[in-house]
Amino acid sequence: MKLSSKSLKWAAIALAACLALGPATGAAASSNAWYDTYLSAESSLGSSYYTSDDGGTLAWGESYVSESYLDLYGLTKDTSWLDKFVLHTDTMIANADDNDNDGYLGWSSYRYTPVEVNNWDFETASSSDSTLPANWVRFQSTSSTARRTTEHVGGSYGVEVRTESTGTKWQSLYQQLNDYEPDTLYVLQFYGKTNGSAAKGHAYLRDKTTNTVMCSVPFENTSWEYKTAECRTPAASGHVLEVWLGHQTYTVPGGSAFYDNVKVNAKLPFMVHDGVIGTPIARFIKLVRDNAALHTAYLSKANGYLDFLEHNIVPRWENSSYIGNTWSSINSTTGMYKQSAKFDAFSHGSTWTYLPYNQALAYANMLILLYESNGNATYLDRAKRTGQYFKNALTLSGSAYKWNYAYYASTPEDASHANVDLGFVLDMYRNGQLFTGTDMDRFMNTLMSVMWNGSTTAPTLTHYVNGTGATDFSKYMSQWTELAQFSMSLYPVAAEQYRGFTPNNTAYLLTLSRIMKWDRSKIVNQSFEMTTSTDTTQPAQWNRFGSTAATAYLDSANAYEGKNGLTIKAAGGTDQQVNQTWTHWLPSTSYTMSFVGKTDGSGAGGKVYVKDETAGTILASLSFNDTSWTPKTMTFTSPSSTSHVVRTYITNDNPAVTNGTAHIDTIKMKVSTDAW
Structure with missing residues (x-):
């Protein structure tokens, strides 16, 4: 039975009331620099994202924190890290939404969907009037009262809308939206400020067809601030929807409202977000169910999380009335997840069918971990066939694997997104599925023979898995570092990049916890969970x-x-x-x-x-x-x-x-x- 949003929210509130979570036990300085650096970075980064209701923020911010907490528990056996994990996870589940009214809770985001406003940054001028931003229309205004300005947040231009000196009528700019999905939550977002006038500022979305305001944002701040409002589109298609920029009153002369980066985006579900968020949760479930000593404190939580994933996150991608069935059975051994055919989550007019590898593999990673807990044969089948689709796309170059970002892309996979790919591959290998020790050595060779610059004192990695590009993604090594399971020589490639370095994002925080995991000043593979690539009976690094x-x-x-x-x-x-x-x-x-x-x-x-x-x-x-x-x-x-x-x-x-x-x-x- 699906958990209600209300009951989940109360569960999180109750947990927060009974848990007084300060720093984890043993937070004092230690002899281990990696641990001390982690504690410092976690104290500044660890609480930054888990309270968000945005799927993208949770996936690319919080998931790394949650995963690192599981690493820290594994290293220290200090259950305060599990308490932090539970607090974060309960909060995320309490904030899960059913914005699409399909009956399944999950997470959605507007950060990646098509922008339905043209020239949203006002960088392009009208071909007939340099003071007017292209694609925008003046309403009762002139080049003196609605114009481009060098007051801006990004780029070179914003717009200023000024009340007229007589204060007799509205002065506005507006634009019709390109498109919309019916009965869908949209977000109006922009940066705005005023000159302090009582005219203030006001942006809103209007349904011209019914002459109703769908949502609005009044503001009066005098320095740039980011503003958002959510509103639901009409249930029927064909309405004319407009975004309007103006004031709260037109009767005050000389009032200026400034706008920049005005966007309108649908708030939609993304499989990759559900997968990346769900994978640490599935890992926690497995950890607790496999360890009897944790049952008293955490088994009830683990079982509740399993119920949430099984009855909300997993079925929404095959049974949702809003999303539709995104699974494609290609043949008896191969399958792949598709983008929804019911809405445009990425762009209008895209012709590709199957998701990029990392987006499907993130979700399949959650499935293989859930399979270990519930034995659901369908989960295993989906993970194996998705994995086979990806494996078919790998190219062997010498002793190393190379692959592209997606089946439709000529661009190689980048070092950062490859962490998602490798997370799936590693969990499949560790569960005896599809990928062999030879495969793992080939992925390890991709790093060590193709991407690495060969230095043990100043190591860097190339941007792409084929050995090309800059070194801007070099430190994104959370799953690359896990390949140290197969080679002692890999550890310095990660460790030396982080020596004396303070992580300033949570992906780096997770990499740091992985460096701690393979630091041989301790004992590595201390619970004998991991094997060598050549012998599945032999513990790795022993x-x-x-x-x-x-x-x-x-x-x-x-x-x-x-x-x-x-x-x-x-x-x-x-x-x-x-x-x-x-x-x-x-x-x-x-x-x-x-x-x-x-x-x-x-x-x-x-x-x-x-x-x-x-x-x-x-x-x-x-x-x-x-x-x-x-x-x-x-x-x-x-x-x-x-x-x-x-x-x-x-x-x-x-x-x-x-x-x-x-x-x-x-x-x-x-x-x-x-x-x-």
Whole structure:
């Protein structure tokens, strides 16, 4: 059953009342510069977007914040990050709209729809009168009372509408709208100011056919301010709609109202926005449902979010009376989402059918994550067939993939939008769907062999995935950084761009959380959720040492949390081990390692130890024989010289026991005095 907008709003208000969310636990300065930079940037950026009701703002502003909160929880296990996620998500859902009256809640935006006003910036003059902006009509006004002016916000011109000296009649400019969708919410937006006169300013939309004002914006401010008003178009087509610029009264002589960037746009739903907003929500649902320890505090929330996505966001794109069915089944293995045939969301007269890759893949990314929670075969089918459509568009150049922005575009995909593409690809691979380890290596090669300038001290990326263009998108690496799963050498490409850099937008904030995730001054892939590209039984960034896929492997049947744990099986002699090299640690510093472990009780047991390979000494070692999951902790001091090679090992305590097993999950390393 669909949740009502009213009930969702009250849920958010109740949550805000019971949560007093200050900075996350452990917000004091730490030994980890990435963490401290994140805390500082999040404090200034984290609350900037989630209260908006605009789908574009939520997608390209808030979604990165929400996703980063999940990263921070994964790194720190500090549930205050999940509390922030819940507050933000409840607020977004409470602000979801049903502007199109199709019965489904979702998000809409006017930022990308066609502008129905010509010469909205007044930059072009009439061919017969340089004082009159082209496409605009004077009403009872002259070149002295309605004219172009160099008072402006953007470009070089705005317009001034001045009351006449006698104050006997209205002085106005107007223009008929190009087109409109019937029974649709439109937004009148502009910048306006006055000269302080009591005449003030007034902009409005008028239905000429019925001689009614649809919406209006009175204003009297004396410096430029951004103004908006929403109004609904007539249910029938064929009406003449006009935008008017003038005053609140004509009886005050010498009153000036100034206007610039006057636009009228439909407020419409966009699949890409629903997908980008919905993906972190779907990820939260999976996180909570996979971790029993989170059920008491968050399972009810997760189930409510699942209900919202299943009964509102997903069906609106196939069953909505307003949007129509946007799914296209091309053949048994391939499909794609289309733009709605019922309205022009992007431009009038466009001839393309299927959405650009990133827009469909963002939505499919949400579907594959939801499939993991609800097992809905249709969601899996849509994700796989959309993914196959995209995969068919990839071109192999050497050992790297290249692709264009859309099926109809000759322009290569850019580094920024590619993050959306890669987010889908990574989640499909991590779920064993469609994309192989070979595919992942090829995407990684796109970055490392084609886009990267080769520098480890001043790395940059090209604008496009084919290695061309400027470096203006170089720092947009949130999903590119996740390819560090397949190559240790990728991490510096992201990290060195952010060293000493303060993120000033939320996309950068998410990239920073991903840099933290792959920072080997900690332990990476600490929950063993991710695999190498060559062996799906081997945890990424962990090396087998004297072991095989039969004796050291990812084990979904023995996971403390998430999908996998790590199992080490004794082979009756030689140690079966995995290890990870530890780098960028502080010398002569107290560190604490923690993990959760259990064994089969055979006597093989388990052991975790830290070894200074250069000195040939064991810095710390902890054996365990518990037969149920038990937290373990050990503290040690790092070597005095950072030139030493140090590794963490996981093995059996008694390797002589044949087939005895030890299971490890959630292994972490931190400076002892740090919060995480």
